[in-house]
Amino acid sequence: MSVITMSSREFNQSASEAKKASLDGPVFITDRGKPSHVLLSIDEYRKLAGGMTTLADALAQRGEVDIEFDVPRVGGLYRAADLS
Template identity: 70%
Template sequence: MSVVTMSSREFNQSAGDAKKAAQSGPVFITDRGKPSHVLITIEEYRRLVGGITMLADALAQPESADIDFEPPRAGGIFRAPDIS
């Protein structure tokens, strides 16, 4: 695994190079010499978060039509407006 560091200016000028470098390891992006962001592949991200699927990711999948989603009721948080 290689680690690459680039300034935010370099990243803005060559995002394609950063994406290629992220295939073999994290790319640290710096602002004024200090690390501020890390670019990793989606596969590496999913490995790091333990395979948790986010709602937006699940809904973006072609098979999302088969997903039953019923969010829990927010019971007691809202009350009817007083329009008297």
């Protein structure tokens, strides 16, 4: 896995090169010489993120997982209407 570093200017001028380079490893993008962003391939991102569970997948788990959830009480966000 290779690591490539590009300035913001280089990235703006050759985004397609950066995308190709990200297939071999992370591409660090710098602003004024300091790393500010990292470009990763989607496969690398998913490895780091540990996969993604969609809302539909989470709701479809039905009886597999018991989830307890206490609804927090919200106070002070409204006031009684003055009908006088």
